[in-house]
Amino acid sequence: MWRLLIIVLFFPMLSWAKSTEMSWLDNRFRVDPTIKQVSFLVYREKASQAVTIVRPDGTKYYAWEHPEHVAWYEENGMDIISIENPMPGPWQAIGKITLKNKVKILSNLTLNVDSLPKKLYQSESLKFTARLLQDGKPLVLRDFLNRIKLNVTFTPYLANEKELVKEARPLAEVLGTFEDDGQDLDEVAADGVFTVNLPINVKPGKYWVRIQSRNGVFLRTVEQDVLVYPAPIRASFTQARNQSLSHSMSVDTEGGVIKSGSLAAHIEQIDPNKVVTITQSQAEKEESKLYFDLPNSYLPGKNTWSGWVYATDLATSRPLQFYLGKHNYGVTEPIDLKAAYEARLKEEAAQRKIEEQKKLEEDRAEARKWFWIYIGVGNLLIIVLIFGGIFGWKKIKSIKEKKAAAPKSEKLSMPPPPKV
Structure with missing residues (x-):
């Protein structure tokens, strides 16, 4: 369904066609009954609030409150008001309006x-x-x-x-x-x-x-x-395996959709040094496919390609263009396998040495720990033995002293046997 897009907002309108322009008179202007659309611009003092528009019947329109057929654009120091099917008669704008104001009435916009x-x-x-x-x-x-x-x-x-x-x-x-x-x-x-x-x-x-x-x-x-x-073309980028080969681009089409011989391509490549390389190619007269090589700078880092494919629609002869988007591909530094192997062996040997040294340190720490445990236990035993010996010696001495202090009893002798 078609509906005319009637523009009834924004800045004062001036055109090659005729327009009705009136200067403000006491901030008033008149709309003729034949006018179907009116747009006018109001310049006001900076930082002042939006003007108030008064209809001929006294109804007021505000920037924040107005009917759907009124469009209002507000900037600092400026109002742009558009009205569809405005009421005929005198309209008025109330606000801090400057002397620049004019109203331009447009029709058939x-x-x-x-x-x-x-x-x-x-x-x-x-x-x-x-x-x-x-x-x-x-x-x-x-x-x-x-x-x-x-x-x-x-x-x-x-x-x-x-x-x-x-x-x-x-x-x-x-x-x-x-x-x-x-x-x-x-x-x-x-x-x-x-x-x-x-x-x-x-x-x-x-x-x-x-x-x-x-x-x-x-x-x-x-x-x-x-x-x-659905898109009638399919484009494919193939990255080269090594620096002696070129990248390649292929473009295929849906059968019976694209006119033979109309295919063309524009490809841009950007290397890590931001150097842009452009490659263009075109299909042969009877061909509906396109295949071509792309330069291979083989610079390590992030590379980018993008491009366009151009063709002609077979049924309508309408020219077509398809953006292929922006794509990234990476290139790594060449690898010396022998040097990499030797480096790996060195790294493994160094790692083993570190692990052995770590194990040795752990063993030494363990030995030191048990050494001090043995020393502590031995010293404790010696102390216990010393105190035990002293205690035993004192006990024995005490017993001897008690025996020496005890009174001695007389020794009884047996009478000699009687003589017979």
């Missing part, structure tokens, strides 16, 4: 977006363009265009998506952002043409593609449905 191919391929990239128009002509106000950023979102397709509750709806994925800044694929800055390099980094399937403001300044969205098919 639309966003013209390229139609995406109905058949996209996973991992392809394409240049996608949108144009901001007023009355069918480009709008070219730099201050306004510099602040517009449009998102390209892919949402898995559901026919009844809008009937579902918010929590049940599929999540949108942002694949690219339009900018009119003259960078990357955008050719000229502030010319009203927004360009994005759109990478199709989603799974195959059907999607709603929506173009809408990244910061919510637009009130409407442009959308279309597309089909994403």
